[in-house]
Amino acid sequence: MGQINELQHRMGKKTIKLVDASGNPVVDQEVSLTHTNHQFLFGSGIFDAVRVANATDTTENLSYLEDKMDKFFDVFNFGTLPFYWGGFEPEKGNPKTKELKAAAQYLKDRNRNMTVKGHPLCWHTGTAPWLLDMSNEEILKAQFDRIERDVTDFKGLIDMWDVINEVVIMPIFDKYDNGITRISKDLGRVGIVKEMFAKTRESNPNATLLLNDFNTSINYEILIDGCLSAGVPIDAIGIQSHQHQGYWGREKLEQVLERFSHFGLPIHFTENTLISGHIMPAEIEDLNDYQIPEWPSTPEYEARQAKEVEEMYSILFKHPLVEAITNWTFSDDGAWLGAPAGFLRSDNSPKPAYNTLKRLIKQDWNTNLTVKTDSDGMLTFEGFLGDYDLVCGDKKATLQLDKNSETVKLVI
């Protein structure tokens, strides 16, 4: 039972007094408990939800996308939607609020336990091109207005945001001019993080706010240290892990976890990539520079991907501070750089990695048990944190298992 001990932080124990509608204890009855949802967030980028929810595609394509979405809902309880400013508001004053609201609502309707995250509120890449015509003062005001508008509009549907993305490189990003790099030079790295978090927090005080970066070096450590010392209310540290150039491996992964654990904050793996094709040559510095006509998914590499997924997710799930893992690309269809980075192939067929992850989430890290209430209607059970269905005869109730071990009364 070594595994159980290593996962003790993911488990809870609860004592329930089961009573019927009249308040009488349900004594000496068999009760089945089924884990229906993890407290841990297993997620994916799920940008297709926008097209599906708004039916903005051909019938054939929509049917294809709906099949893809079904496979997403079979495994995940967490989805990231795109709020890249340039795409969200290509024309100033005409944001795609309606379309994104429909997408978030669709995700919640399909799974009431779904957590939806917006990505990102502030980033130099993919930002609104019309910022370039503004003064720096105007850009900053527009960025504040954008945060206030969108975070307010989506409150209740989206209460988790990647507030600001890739700040380490932001002021020295030199591939092209953009409004956000301009203001980050004025404000400094910690300064821009501070401003964006303050505005987001003001607009949704209860939201979970992330800082997110692909830089996992000492640079990012010092940036976080600086932000926390400056009082920035970071709720979780976002770590990207696009591994197109090969799986980090246990050693690097554990080293990154150790270094970013010093802050004692929750850690989210926000953008994970493990591919099922040949790996990108190590000499490519900016992943965007690797452009090839075809990057096939092969059986051999799909087996490797599944093995890497199993090891990586297991290491992260065992770490007490990790609270979320997002696989960036759910399907090879439309994947960034054309990489075979999905859990599904382009034809929606599941790769071994998909089945591996489904097994981990739905079997290995799952609790399904039958217990018997005692002569006072009491039962005690231990299991993975999250949501449960409790069934007793033809009666059913739902309950949540968390770290609070107080006895609860449940009416069935």
Place this chain on the structure above:
Amino acid sequence: MGQINELQHRMGKKTIKLVDASGNPVVDQEVSLTHTNHQFLFGSGIFDAVRVANATDTTENLSYLEDKMDKFFDVFNFGTLPFYWGGFEPEKGNPKTKELKAAAQYLKDRNRNMTVKGHPLCWHTGTAPWLLDMSNEEILKAQFDRIERDVTDFKGLIDMWDVINEVVIMPIFDKYDNGITRISKDLGRVGIVKEMFAKTRESNPNATLLLNDFNTSINYEILIDGCLSAGVPIDAIGIQSHQHQGYWGREKLEQVLERFSHFGLPIHFTENTLISGHIMPAEIEDLNDYQIPEWPSTPEYEARQAKEVEEMYSILFKHPLVEAITNWTFSDDGAWLGAPAGFLRSDNSPKPAYNTLKRLIKQDWNTNLTVKTDSDGMLTFEGFLGDYDLVCGDKKATLQLDKNSETVKLVI
């Protein structure tokens, strides 16, 4: 006169009304003005001052050291004294306060315009070994006590401190266990900087406080950004530039200046090294690992050193934010790593670099002029900022030229 324009930030203009002891204007008189001291700090590590001031050596050695000191005073107005905790207080409770006070006083006595800096108050290298027996809480208290005691004891003699040294590497320094790395892990980088600056500021509110590092990468930029955002009262950014592996050259130097200018803070080059011998191989990562029996100074390399000194000091003197340059090693005698890093050879003979720097400071960047007072006793002159002797006939006065251009009345 291109050079003059590039150095406009180093120049001032002053109008003086010259009056005699009875208050009558000194009319139509020739007046000579001689620049005796730069506002800019040209300095060197001058640890030998401790032995000289305390006469703790043989008569022969003291005479040798005094000759060395004379050559120091001929050029410099700024000296750094050693406050490495392990050397300053090898036995807990017995600090070398008396010896260091004598050294600082000696420097001030020899040149009333001398600025003395203490280096450093907090550093993981060379720290007190007896910290290892303490709990982290006790180490932090001892470090605070040390700062309060020493900064208070030296107030008036030393009003400039390298508060904390090499923080980028501090918590990940793994060559040997030490008390300061231990507490830096607890506090975080920005946290330890904040605490040490707060205590130093409290102990001497008017002191000039530096953060100092050899890391000139983005790491140090983000650290400074974080510290400033966290409200740390940094007065000047200290940059080490030990160039045992070859002169950085104009391009890197200007790039470093540009990057660290963003903060708008004064910049001090705190530990400069340009050697007059063969350069250390590039593959050596920690300079301390290069141990050779002899590292000779040669005529060829001395010429190169002089050229590099001329270029580097000229670039730094032209940059408006640079306010100080310390050549770390004044003489090859006792130089770090046995490198021929001094401006003097081991026999105290000046290398070409010494003469080059003396020429820059005392001739090229110097003002010596004769003007005539008008019929109201007024004279106006322009020159390098700093202290001046004004001589008129057999009368002499001193005055300070700064950026304040108000007319002053001077009694002669």
